[in-house]
Structures are given as C-alpha cells and as structure tokens.
Amino acid sequence: MKLKSILFLMALMLVAAPVFAQEGAAAASGGGFHLSTAFAMAIASGLCGLAQGKAISSAVEGMARNPSAGGAIRITLLLGLAFVESLALFTLISLGR
Amino acid sequence: MHELWFTALMNQYLAGPANALLNAVGQPAANPAKPWTNYMAMEILVLAFLVLIPLILRPMISVKKPGTLQQFFELIFEAIRGQAHDVIGHGSDKYIYLFLTLFVFILTSNLLGMIPTFEAPTMYPAVPLGCALITFFYYNWAGITEQGIIGHLKHFAGPMWWLAWFMFPLEIISHLIRPMSLTIRLYANMFAGEEVTLSFLALVPLVVPVLVMLLHFFVSILQAFIFTVLTMVYVGGVVAHEDH
Numbered sequence: 001m002k003l004k005s006i007l008f009l010m011a012l013m014l015v016a017a018p019v020f021a022q023e024g025a026a027a028a029s030g031g032g033f034h035l036s037t038a039f040a041m042a043i044a045s046g047l048c049g050l051a052q053g054k055a056i057s058s059a060v061e062g063m064a065r066n067p068s069a070g071g072a073i074r075i076t077l078l079l080g081l082a083f084v085e086s087l088a089l090f091t092l093i094s095l096g097r
Numbered sequence: 098m099h100e101l102w103f104t105a106l107m108n109q110y111l112a113g114p115a116n117a118l119l120n121a122v123g124q125p126a127a128n129p130a131k132p133w134t135n136y137m138a139m140e141i142l143v144l145a146f147l148v149l150i151p152l153i154l155r156p157m158i159s160v161k162k163p164g165t166l167q168q169f170f171e172l173i174f175e176a177i178r179g180q181a182h183d184v185i186g187h188g189s190d191k192y193i194y195l196f197l198t199l200f201v202f203i204l205t206s207n208l209l210g211m212i213p214t215f216e217a218p219t220m221y222p223a224v225p226l227g228c229a230l231i232t233f234f235y236y237n238w239a240g241i242t243e244q245g246i247i248g249h250l251k252h253f254a255g256p257m258w259w260l261a262w263f264m265f266p267l268e269i270i271s272h273l274i275r276p277m278s279l280t281i282r283l284y285a286n287m288f289a290g291e292e293v294t295l296s297f298l299a300l301v302p303l304v305v306p307v308l309v310m311l312l313h314f315f316v317s318i319l320q321a322f323i324f325t326v327l328t329m330v331y332v333g334g335v336v337a338h339e340d341h
Contacts, residue, residue, distance in 0.1 A: 075180075075326075082323040086278065089285035 037095050044091035051084045100131065102214055104138040139218040143205050173200065180326060185333035188243075192332050195235055199228060200325040207287060207317035211310065217317070220287045222280060229279035232328045240335030252335060275331065279324060286320045 059077035063070050100108070107115075108131045115132035119125055126132035154166050163171065177196050181189040203219060210217030218224045240249040253272075255264030290313035298306045 078319060079323060079326060082282070082319060086282035086285070089289060090278075090281055092289060093281055093285045 040091055040095045044088045048084055048088035052081055055080045055084065099135075101135055101138065101216065103142065104131075104133050104135050107133040107138045107141070134221075135216060136218040136221040136224055139209060139216060140206070140224065142215070143202065143209060143218065147201060147205060173197070177325065181329050184326070184329040185336065188336060189329075189333075192239065192329075192336075195231075196325050196329055199232070199328060200321055203228060203283065203324055204318065204321040207321055208314075210287065210291065210317070211314055216291070217287050219283055220291060222284045225280045225283035226276070228283070228324065229276040232279060232324075232331065233276045236328070236331040236335055239332050243336040244338075249335060279327060283320055283324055286316055290316055 055077060059073050059080075062073050066073075112130065112132055116126060116129055119132055150166075154170065157164055158167055174197065177200055178190070178193050181193050181196055185192065206219045206224065207217050209215050210220060237249070240252070243249075244252070253265050253268040254261035255268065290309075294306050294309045294313060297309045
C-alpha cells in the first residue's frame, strides 16, 4: 500500500509529455497581442460556459427524473457539450492565434 | 516546428523515397533535406500500430476464454455497432466498418500524443481534414447508392416543396460546412489541449500539467467518439427512407 502511494506520487511528478515537443521557451511569443482577439476569445468562452452549463443542468435533471435513461442521456450530453465546445474553438482557431 | 526523434530517424533514412514521391505528385517538400513532417511520421507509427495489433490478436481469439485485448476490441465493436443502430436504424450494419476504422484511427492518433516524445498527428489540420473528407465523400456516396442521384438531391429540398427554393442553397451550404466543422473540431481540440498543457507548464512545472493532461486524455477519447457519431448522423440522414 505504501509502495503504491509512493509510485503514484512519482507518477504525478512526471513532467508533462508535451515538453519534449517544444524546445526553448514554453511561454507564448509576446509580440502581436491584439485587444480584440482577447475580447473575442473571452466572449466565446463565456457564452460557451453558459451554454454548456445549461446543457449539463438539463441532463442532470433528466437523469434524476428517469435514472434508467441515464446511458442515453449521458451520450446525448457529451455530444451536445462537444458541439458547443467546438464553437468556442472555432473562435480560438480563426482569431486567437 | 520541433522535429521529433522519430521524424529525425525517418528523415535520416527515408528522405530519398519521400522526396521522390512528393516530386512525382508535384508537391516538392518545403525543406528537401527533411521531407518527412511530424504528422506524417506519427501517422506511419499509427498505421504500424493498427496493423500489428490485429496481427497479434488474430491467433489469440477464443470464444470460450477471451483475453483482455479481445474483450477491449469487442467492447469498441459493440459500442459502435449499438450506436450506429440507434442512429441509423436497421440498415446500419453495412456502414459500421467505416465508423470502426475512423474511431480506432482517430483514437490511436489522439492517444499517441499522450506518450512522451511522440505527438498526436491529429494536432495538425491536415490529418483531421483527411478524415473529414473521407466522411464527406462516404456519406454522399452512401446516399447516392441508397437513394439514387435524384433521390439524394431531393433531400436537399427540405420537407415541403414550396420551400425548396430557399432550402436548397441553405442545405448545400450546410453540407459543405460539415467537413470544415469536423476538421476544426478535432484539430482545435487536440491543438488546444497541447497548448493549454504547455501554458500550465510555464506556470507550474510540477503536478498541475499532468492534471491538465488527464483532461486532455478524456477529451481525446471523447473527440474520437464525437467524430464517429457525427459520421453516423450524416450517413443516417442521407440513407433514411421516409415511409410516407
């Protein structure tokens, strides 16, 4: 048991994998900051958060009313969350570079 | 872009054939000394993995005592087949091979990014674009095979004939947007996952990036599933026979 927790802690201390893919500074390049880009991404993320919260709340309420439909509701929930997430990501890709 | 050790290996030994192939199709490499890009090398790795695992599994298949690997693939198969049946209905079995291929390919590609010194080929827009174009041509082909060309085009007219003048361009645009949205959804999720991990790495070098990677792990699996389910929805939309 003790060995397991030590191993678990060691695993947590592993440096994250992407560091091997990036030489040099991991910080974003400072030149080229645009205010409008920051606002665009903030608005997109905020509205995405609201929409996903609404989706999750209806899904949880549906699961509470009808526990046997939990599987179908879970899959529909994940599908809907991915759709809303992709809208925020469109903003990131087209504007937020 | 930083060159991975595997890509460097490919560039060292296989630069000649790669350059020959690229020049033959009229797309010379940007840097002829290094024709292999990261995502091409990683895709070769995914291909090798996906060919080797079934070859290893095939002699081990048993009905009475299935091993873990067999049960893993049976789980994926049953999940995709059940989901396809839910979405498409009774004709779904002839389409599940594409869904399974897409799911397993995208899942393996996404998860390759979790291993240190490898990265996910789906992190570059070219690879999800390839999968999205396959989906696009496949579902149109399935629709034309199932309904005939006229029947397939009739779907674009919408439910009511007097709205067709309005629905037709709208549906055409909506269908053309589908490969773009599939591509960007997969590419942006994978790319953003890596970027967020790097940002957290710049802030807190220990523990916290690994937690972000856990989230990225979940997102990787989910995005593979979402791509497959959307393909099912598109195929289901065009092969549906509305019984009047």
